[in-house]
Amino acid sequence: MCAVRRPPALPNQPGPPFNAAAARRLRAALGMDPGHVAHHLRASYGMPYATPDLVLAWERGAALPSSPELTALSGVLWCSPGELIGRPRTLREHRIARGLAPEDVALAVGFELLAYLAMEEDGRWQGTERQSAVLAGTLRLSLPDFVTVTGKEEKLADLLRSAVTTRWQAYVRPVGKLVPLDRRVLENVLRPLYEDYQGRMTATLTWGDIPAGGSADDKGKDFLAGIVGHFWDTVAGGRA
Structure with missing residues (x-):
């Protein structure tokens, strides 16, 4: 049987900053080994390429999980995505840390999905004062984080x-x-x-x-x- 290859990351969709030590600590606290994590990623989250070696690579910092992989890993480890992310800096990273889909944030702030995704990609927030206030509430941004993610x-x-x-x-x-x-x-x-x-x-x-x-x-x-x-x-x- 041929090994299933891991899908390549999209060039415009970089993974969030990953906290490898937190992933390792959470797995150990659950009494799981890398094989258990890989099994659940395959069986419950449709990632047939997940192996113990891949899980270990994430935990050692040799590889970074993509955004979908990080969300799946947080499900396996019974934690929020934010617990597996280093300090978020960008609009996309804050959204992922809160476990929100881009559709959810776009709807909340009143943007078409493609327009919102474009702002995530180029890091230039174009919202009005009211939309900015909704964004800060939706993502629970501190004032310093708000200034950063809105490009100011x-x-x-x-x-x-x-x-x-x-x-x-x-x-x-x-x-x-x-x-x-x-x-x-x-x-x-x-x-x-x-x-x-x-x-x-x-x-x-x-x-x-x-x-x-x-x-x-x-x-x-x-x-x-x-x-x-x-x-x-x-x-x-x-x-x-």
Whole structure:
């Protein structure tokens, strides 16, 4: 009997970020070996090519399951797809993590299926404010995740870099257009970010002008590279 070959992944449908350690841990907790998992994938989910070697390859990070394979694996392991996914970043990954079909999300936000799938593929959300709110609720997106999946993160990064290197007060309103936070909250976030950056640029020398832990330029570049993360940390850290 010829071995059944695994279908190739579609080039425009990459698999989600897979948490191999979680898959291995969940399987062990159920008292299953890779052969049991492969059997259930074949018998219950129509994957005749599933073998113990394929399951082991997933668990070792040598291969990544496609989206349908991950959904089937979560069924075998009695968990949600989200438990087998690393931190989702894209619109497609968040949908898969919630175990939703694209038809479900498209219907909820009021888009034709093909239009919604096109937005998943190119990563450019085109929804109105109301549709964006429905999307956030449907996928249970945090505010940082919402900014990322709607393609606003790079614009936010540009504004934040300008805010901490020039006059932060001038960027409260532009940032507020991207991030629905109260003006006072934004002021109390942008001010300490500005002070933090400026402090890194000036407090870099010890006695005798010996560099302390790297040059001002290096410290400034590192801070600017992670500016979006610093922004969300400040929001969440209660400094606002």
